[in-house]
Amino acid sequence: xxxxxxxxxxxxxxxxxxxxxxxxxxxxxxxxxxxxxxxxxxxxxxxxxxxxx
Amino acid sequence: xxxxxxxxxxxxxxxxxxxxxxxxxxxxxxxxxxxxxxxxxxxxxxxxxxxxxxxxxxxxxxxxxxxxxxxxxxxxxxxxxxxxxxxxxxxxxxxxxxxxxxxxxxxxxxxxxxxxxxxxxxxxxxxxxxxxxxxxxxxxxxxxxxxxxxxxxxxxxxxxxxxxxxxxxxxxxxxxxxxxxxxxxxxxxxxxxxxxxxxxxxxxxxxxxxxxxxxxxxxxxxxxxxxxxxxxxxxxxxxxxxxxxxxxxxxxxxxxxxxxxxxxxxxxxxxxxxxxxxxxxxxxxxxxxxxxxxxxxxxxxxxxxxxxxxxxxxxxxxxxxxxxxxxxxxxxxxxxxxxxxxxxxxxxxxxxxxxxxxxxxxxxxxxxxxxxxxxxxxxxxxxxxxxxxxxxxxxxxxxxxxxxxxxxxxxxxxxxxxxxxxxxxxxxxxxxxxxxxxxxxxxxxxxxxxxxxxxxxxxxxxxxxxxxxxxxxxxxxxxxxxxxxxxxxxxxxxxxxxxxxxxxxxxxxxxxxxxxxxxxxxxxxxxxxxxxxxxxxxxxxxxxxxxxxxxxxxxxxxxxxxxxxxxxxxxxxxxxxxxxxxxxxxxxxxxxxxxxxxxxxxxxxxxxxxxxxxxxxxxxxxxxxxxxxxxxxxxxxxxxxxxxxxxxxxxxxxxxxxxxxxxxxxxxxxxxxxxxxxxxxxxxxxxxxxxxxxxxxxxxxxxxxxxxxxxxxxxxxxxxxxxxxxxxxxxxx
Numbered sequence: 001x002x003x004x005x006x007x008x009x010x011x012x013x014x015x016x017x018x019x020x021x022x023x024x025x026x027x028x029x030x031x032x033x034x035x036x037x038x039x040x041x042x043x044x045x046x047x048x049x050x051x052x053x
Numbered sequence: 054x055x056x057x058x059x060x061x062x063x064x065x066x067x068x069x070x071x072x073x074x075x076x077x078x079x080x081x082x083x084x085x086x087x088x089x090x091x092x093x094x095x096x097x098x099x100x101x102x103x104x105x106x107x108x109x110x111x112x113x114x115x116x117x118x119x120x121x122x123x124x125x126x127x128x129x130x131x132x133x134x135x136x137x138x139x140x141x142x143x144x145x146x147x148x149x150x151x152x153x154x155x156x157x158x159x160x161x162x163x164x165x166x167x168x169x170x171x172x173x174x175x176x177x178x179x180x181x182x183x184x185x186x187x188x189x190x191x192x193x194x195x196x197x198x199x200x201x202x203x204x205x206x207x208x209x210x211x212x213x214x215x216x217x218x219x220x221x222x223x224x225x226x227x228x229x230x231x232x233x234x235x236x237x238x239x240x241x242x243x244x245x246x247x248x249x250x251x252x253x254x255x256x257x258x259x260x261x262x263x264x265x266x267x268x269x270x271x272x273x274x275x276x277x278x279x280x281x282x283x284x285x286x287x288x289x290x291x292x293x294x295x296x297x298x299x300x301x302x303x304x305x306x307x308x309x310x311x312x313x314x315x316x317x318x319x320x321x322x323x324x325x326x327x328x329x330x331x332x333x334x335x336x337x338x339x340x341x342x343x344x345x346x347x348x349x350x351x352x353x354x355x356x357x358x359x360x361x362x363x364x365x366x367x368x369x370x371x372x373x374x375x376x377x378x379x380x381x382x383x384x385x386x387x388x389x390x391x392x393x394x395x396x397x398x399x400x401x402x403x404x405x406x407x408x409x410x411x412x413x414x415x416x417x418x419x420x421x422x423x424x425x426x427x428x429x430x431x432x433x434x435x436x437x438x439x440x441x442x443x444x445x446x447x448x449x450x451x452x453x454x455x456x457x458x459x460x461x462x463x464x465x466x467x468x469x470x471x472x473x474x475x476x477x478x479x480x481x482x483x484x485x486x487x488x489x490x491x492x493x494x495x496x497x498x499x500x501x502x503x504x505x506x507x508x509x510x511x512x513x514x515x516x517x518x519x520x521x522x523x524x525x526x527x528x529x530x531x532x533x534x535x536x537x538x539x540x541x542x543x544x545x546x547x548x549x550x551x552x553x554x555x556x557x558x559x560x561x562x563x564x565x566x567x568x569x570x571x572x573x574x575x576x577x578x579x580x581x582x583x584x585x586x587x588x589x590x591x592x593x594x595x596x597x598x599x600x601x602x603x604x605x606x607x608x609x610x611x612x613x614x615x616x617x618x619x620x621x622x623x624x625x626x627x628x629x630x631x632x633x634x635x636x637x638x639x640x641x642x643x644x645x646x647x648x649x650x651x652x653x654x655x656x657x658x659x660x661x662x663x664x665x666x667x668x669x670x671x672x673x674x675x676x677x678x679x680x681x682x683x684x685x686x687x688x689x690x691x692x693x694x695x696x697x698x699x700x701x702x703x704x705x706x707x708x709x710x711x712x713x714x715x716x717x718x719x720x721x722x723x724x725x726x727x728x729x730x731x732x733x734x735x736x737x738x739x740x741x742x743x744x745x746x747x748x749x750x751x752x753x754x755x756x757x758x759x760x761x762x763x764x765x766x767x768x769x770x771x772x773x774x775x776x777x778x779x780x781x782x783x784x785x786x
Binding site: 016032035 | 178
């Protein structure tokens with residue numbers, strides 16, 4: 001049962017990582033235009049050079 | 054904006070001569086004043102549209118950034134704060150094929166970032182994270198962990214669950230508290246009680262090294278219910294932002310004439326009594342007033358439903374909302390206060406709204422039955438077990454189990470999940486639902502009342518007696534009409550082919566157009582100007598005079614919307630009664646009713662007649678859907694059980710209507726009715742599903758056999774069933 005001491009923190013840590021990522025995505029305006037994002041992925045305007053800003 | 058230039062060592066040429074596309078940002082950086090501009094782009098719909106618009110805007114030196122939001126069909130631009138930039142951008146977008154409309158960015162700022170939505174989403178995420186982890190820990194308890202291991206699992210669960218419940222459960226606690234403060238019960242009261250009791254009992258059990266802890270149930274309950282809450286919010290937010298967009302589009306302005314003869318454009322609220330305003334042909338009269346200069350014809354259809362234009366000249370009283378169709382007019386504003394027609398209509402709308410019976414939504418009805426029942430059951434179990442066994446700890450445990458097992462998890466999702474699916478479905482079809490309750494009401498209707506002008510008809514005149522007019526005369530009329538922007542002239546030019554034989558055409562505002570045909574004078578215009586002095590016809594008419602011959606009358610009729618007939622037929626075949634309630638003259642209303650197959654019609658109804666009629670119908674137990682667009686319909690729309698306006702309607706009507714047909718397609722009424730019926734069916738099914746789950750599990754809970762595993766299974770299963778059932782509405786054809 002000693003393995004629990006390791007496994008429980010790991011599973012909680014991974015979960016917290018996911019939660020953190022989700023918070024980041026909310027902050028990053030990723031839920032403001034769901035329809036637009038699903039379309040933008042189809043864009044064939046590749047960035048050959050890095051954006052200016 | 055500042056960017057790194059490559060160092061001299063890497064690329065000397067770049068420093069000496071930067072690439073041209075790098076110069077533009079430099080220019081941009083010099084303009085320190087920036088402004089946010091929001092434009093509505095109704096025609097964007099695909100990936101290419103996004104790219105086209107963004108690229109076209111980014112290429113301009115006065116634009117720093119542009120981002121299209123496809124969900125809201127908007128583009129938000131950061132641009133230089135220069136005069137007229139908005140108009141320049143609109144023109145630019147129109148050139149590449151995207152007509153844009155300015156939006157009042159101050160009004161939109163509030164809805165731009167959806168704070169409440171983000172807050173809810175964060176709470177959902179925390180609850181979801183906690184629920185999944187605690188569920189995992191619980192699995193080990195369910196599969197037989199005992200003693201110290203079980204205690205460890207319970208303790209970790211408690212550490213995760215308690216702060217999560219406090220954070221994620223806050224919306225429920227707040228809402229329950231505000232209901233209790235006014236001594237009422239809503240759905241959130243049993244929810245809050247269940248959450249608090251479950252957490253409290255579980256903590257006590259953990260301290261006592263007990264067997265049953267309900268942390269997982271409390272958390273998944275919070276998670277599912279918050280999900281329902283978020284869906285509900287999302288539905289409303291989309292509707293609200295679209296509605297505020299419609300309002301922002303209607304920026305009413307007036308042309309004020311200054312003492313020195315120049316005109317200036319001013320917003321409506323800057324007007325004061327006695328101002329002289331210019332109303333050009335084709336514009337709407339902005340305020341009530343008296344004509345001081347000019348003569349013209351006014352189309353009162355938005356106000357009264359009548360399609361026959363009224364000839365007016367100096368001294369005549371005009372009302373806000375009338376359309377000026379021929380010559381420019383100068384009017385002196387008289388009524389800005391209480392006595393304008395618009396204010397009277399507004400008052401009528403308010404009275405109609407207060408007189409209306411309050412509608413109890415299905416969710417409220419369910420809560421009214423459900424909340425007391427659950428509280429009684431739980432209290433009964435507590436007292437019963439306490440008295441019977443004398444073991445009050447067991448009694449609290451059982452009472453908590455009853456509350457958790459019966460918890461309205463599925464009930465909390467039953468309505469919002471269906472409404473979200475249905476309103477999303479309707480939004481895609483071009484119908485904007487202002488409020489979910491309107492959908493429930495739409496499902497109940499047994500009668501549809503239509504306004505005529507502008508609703509069943511397009512409001513555009515059409516030549517009626519083309520066959521009675523000789524072909525030569527048709528060509529002359531078309532020649533004369535071609536250059537004019539008068540709506541009747543446009544109708545003639547659309548209907549008849551031109552030959553170009555008429556020369557030296559000149560327009561006489563307020564009278565008509567005149568020209569020469571082989572030395573003969575030809576005129577197209579008002580009756581007396583063309584030498585007609587007999588009885589005026591009952592329909593809109595214009596006259597054609599060729600030389601000295603007797604003038605020929607060209608009659609017009611308001612054109613029916615192409616889909617009007619189909620809409621009425623389909624509504625009738627759905628088993629609904631249809632009534633035509635119009636302010637127009639009987640002859641016009643009868644012919645429209647006959648053309649559409651409507652047997653019941655009422656003509657010459659004033660705005661208050663319409664309201665009275667709807668009140669009568671409501672008193673007879675009829676549930677009426679009112680469809681209207683004019684100012685004269687606004688009060689009737691508010692008085693009806695539920696109402697729809699086309700997007701072309703006046704502002705007052707769009708405000709009082711429950712639904713707006715954004716794409717102006719009347720057949721959407723039938724489609725919306727069918728979706729509403731399906732949605733209501735799904736809601737009732739969902740209630741049944743939730744009730745069945747409860748009825749099966751309540752006896753177990755009351756008997757004291759309930760386990761946390763059972764609670765978790767029942768809750769998840771019923772929530773998932775209900776959500777899946779709701780999604781069927783979004784997929785119906």
